[in-house]
Amino acid sequence: MTNGTDENKDRTDGDHVDRLRRQWARELPDLDTEPMTILGRAFRLTNLVRPSIEETFAGFGLDRGEFDVIATLRRSGPPYRLTPTEMYSSLMISSGGLTHRLDRLEKAGLIRREKALHDGRSVLVALTEAGKTLAEEAFRADMASEARFLQALDGQEREALAGLLGKLIAGIEIELAPARRET
Structure with missing residues (x-):
């Protein structure tokens, strides 16, 4: 000690x-x-801020995964509808994992499942007005919380770091893309 x-x-x-x-x-x-x-610090950073982010979403009655679903629908723009395939591809989760989240969100009145007009066998996931409002409120609170963590950096430092991280992630995604296609 x-x-x-x-x-x-x-x-x-x-x-x-x-x-x-x-x-x-x-x-x-x-x-x-x-x-x-770099990578050790990125991992450490994620571990340090995760509890605060989860606490923010919990304050809105959501877990991180539920927020991700309603946020994906909200940022898709009007009419705030996506197919389950579009959603789980964007969220990078299994279809089973998405179904479980959708069940909980539908029960809470935040989303609804609708039959697709062009194909009666297909389903669309639609954000309800309550879901839209909650997604916006939770996201605003999350951004305010995350902004507090960045106070140690000035605007130019944040911009430089964001650019470098974006470049690093793009390079890693390119390197990992062949491996993802093989799986």
Whole structure:
């Protein structure tokens, strides 16, 4: 166990990832841990903010997955309807996982399932007015919460970081695309 002085010293010597890298450098000095400076921090960042994001959605009676469904419908634009296939492709979840979420959201009156006009066997998922309102309110609260986490960076730093992360993600998506097509 460390005392408060040790914790303060560690904070002035960098962040959590810097501490991990120093430990690995001591144990495996021949290993380049530079990838941790980005991917380790991205993982750490996600773990740090996830509870706050989940708490925000819980305040609206939603879990993260339920919010993702109504947000996907809301950002699709009028008439706020998508096929289940369009939804689970966008959400990157299984059709079974989506069905479970849709059942809960329909029971709550936030979405409804409608027969497609062009094909009576097909179903469309439509956002209700209550779902539209809740999606907007929850998203506004989430963005306000997330903005507080970014206060350590000024506008130019946020723009630069967002651009670099976008470039990194695009490169990773290109590299992983052949593997996804094979599965």
